[in-house]
Amino acid sequence: MGREEFLEKARAGVKEAYLEKDRQLIQCVNAIDEIDKTSNLLFERLQEWYGIYFPELRVKEPEKYCELVLRIDRKSINREELSRIVGEESANVIAEKAGRSMGVDLGDNDLGEIRKLAKEILNLQSMRSSFEKYETGFAKGLCPNLTYLIEAPLAAKLIAHAGSLRRLANMPASTIQVLGAEKALFKHLRNHTRPPKHGILFQHPWVNSAPKKERGRIARLLSTKIAIALKGDFYSKNFIADRLKVDLDRRMEEIRKG
């Protein structure tokens, strides 16, 4: 085989490797994760910075806080606009606090810079929404069985953590159950602490809303069905999730009844 021919083959092989669809999904999952970190960092900064002007403003939802920074001036409150953003009740509290604020009176120039930061955090949030929508569509196409059983973003996180759909599909249920809890798992193996009962699957509402002592059983149940669904998605390419879901719901009902 000549050198050129050899290179051509190598290139084709690499191209194939790049074709794995899940690589794209994983990039998107990680991007969302990084947007979250980024938004949190910048939102904390915004609260501290704007806190010079209006330290008494407390709003839990970052988006609403940003909206307030952008649209409300504490020295001449637009009550209608304020109510629109936070609702009547909170509007009263905020307006009262604004009237007796201990904050420094900043100029338009200073507030203008702070508002750029608020705008940017909203931009990041809107990008996040777009990515999540894309991720959901992508995951549904890639693993229809898995995403029938659990929400697409959670499915995407499992794939991202495993590194590829193939790897995830080859994992036994017991590994899927604790995927993402590697630290606790190794600690268990080294120091004989209790083994972890769940990793990423803790994010499933059935697990995190259950009483603590039942969470392990529910995570185990979920991971068993997930492992079967994955064989369907990666190997047989059959849609089997409707039957799996019926079985899953039935067993969950049994656990709930005790």
Next chain:
Amino acid sequence: MGREEFLEKARAGVKEAYLEKDRQLIQCVNAIDEIDKTSNLLFERLQEWYGIYFPELRVKEPEKYCELVLRIDRKSINREELSRIVGEESANVIAEKAGRSMGVDLGDNDLGEIRKLAKEILNLQSMRSSFEKYETGFAKGLCPNLTYLIEAPLAAKLIAHAGSLRRLANMPASTIQVLGAEKALFKHLRNHTRPPKHGILFQHPWVNSAPKKERGRIARLLSTKIAIALKGDFYSKNFIADRLKVDLDRRMEEIRKG
């Protein structure tokens, strides 16, 4: 003193504390720092993600890479646009690489999401420029002497690290010299390692472009003059930096001559 009166006084005191101008400057310095971290994180993600489509694309400047992601399609390269962004020479290299790329052919839908990320990184960069301009104006107003001796962003970083202009103005030159190298300083005190020769001041071009053995002396010289300039900015409010600068340049010349 009645309760209301007392509260009123307390509020006035807090208001005064909030009035310290440097608090605003410090917020801006930290915001820039966080934008840098954020941009780096998102830029690495962009390169990995877009790398599925065009793994051979290598451009050092993040802004240019983002521009390319936004404006160039590797499957139908617009040579004029490409040259405009990276220059004639690099354009040839990139066009050649595009012709034999090993990347996956992504759809418009996929590329659209990646482009949102590129756009966002450019937004962050433009916000950074705006903040730096603001920071410079702010620092020049707050400490005309200090910013006459060293660049405003570096002056702002020193103030931010000290916590306030007052604290920085009260520091001896020897502390200013190693400000930002606290870790190395404590290591020196505990383990008798070599003391640090410079901290944040390493970012001054005189220090980082000097031969290693001269850096300590230059940092010492700078910090001595900075300490004097700060007394002028915080206490006497006189402009003394022109004379300081003449002296500083003369001594630097002596060090350069050996």
